[in-house]
Amino acid sequence: MTGSTENQQAARRSDATRATILAAARERFAADGYEKATIRAIARDANIDPSMVMRYYGNKAGLFAAAVAIDPGLPSLSVEPREAIGRTLVRHFLTLWEENGELTALIRVGATDPAAAERMQSVLREQLIPLARRVGPAPEQAPARAALCASAVLGLALTRYVLRFPESMALGHNEIVDWLGPTLQRYLTAPTP
Amino acid sequence: MTGSTENQQAARRSDATRATILAAARERFAADGYEKATIRAIARDANIDPSMVMRYYGNKAGLFAAAVAIDPGLPSLSVEPREAIGRTLVRHFLTLWEENGELTALIRVGATDPAAAERMQSVLREQLIPLARRVGPAPEQAPARAALCASAVLGLALTRYVLRFPESMALGHNEIVDWLGPTLQRYLTAPTP
């Protein structure tokens, strides 16, 4: 409450710099992981001084938190036919992954940083498990079924976007949907084997 | 040739230290990744001086290379019935992963180090693709089918041993084989969807 009429923060002159830093940070974290993505390198990419990063984001951990603060919300799947959920999910994750590299950064960093790993786990807990509970046969199996789906999707992301196996990068979108779709469908809805 | 009768290297007094260093290095690399697993920390675990690591392994890269110098050879699958390859493969990888942590280290480091990533890729090329070519329907599809298998297996390893999702760690061995077995079986042998 500043007493002024403006309720939300006024647009500051430095917002452009803030955004530039954040964009450079996202690229560097996605490409190099946490330790190798140095503040100096990010600042060099953004054409500013390293001390500006500290001023605007506090410290390196704060920068990373701001860089990966996105929410990969699942689409409204309630309108989908139950037999197509697998394919729809794969398509959703595929486009999600290709259009913003924060998710690649999250895997790269999560491989060594427990905090980032927990952030990924929260997506599992708050989105994938509830979905499995809605569409699956037995509610108490939802965590296991969701975990299997996560392993399938993250496995593809790992080989394709992180490790960059040529054989995995060569797969076309439709090919991936055709192969992984039935897998997720089975993990979610098939009876216990 | 030293002129002595012994042809192969004699057992040296320092072999115990060498082994201790290597064991500590494996644990640290698996737990922390390449950058956070410092030579000083590894030496502290092994109760020796950091300079010994340099003397015996040259430099940090050499230490890591020695720590992950293992060959996850596939068992002789030619004797297996063709319909059980999926389940057999899953069981094989599962035991492989649990009894030596080098593979976890390889994923953790491969997430940020291209050299380690290439080492993983070589397993795909030299073992999984030939297998897919032997058991699959169309030889030219072998790389794609093998890449899908790798994504399934590595995805489970990622969520279970690297990110350590509780929901993934809670899965029992038989449960994993029952769910992932048919997936690999389909990736390897099913007709193109």
Next chain:
DNA sequence: TACGTTTGCCAACACGCGTTGACCAACAAG
């Protein structure tokens, strides 16, 4: 014009890193 705030750059700090070379103790051979 004068003044306080914002935006940015520069130089430096303390720290931990990989790595090196000098030095000492234990052992084997003469």
Next chain:
DNA sequence: CTTGTTGGTCAACGCGTGTTGGCAAACGTA
């Protein structure tokens, strides 16, 4: 006992890191 080799410790180097505080220019306002 003497001598050369091996196993191991210690202290230090150069470097890059995250982080800090001071100072100069640009800006908005009166």
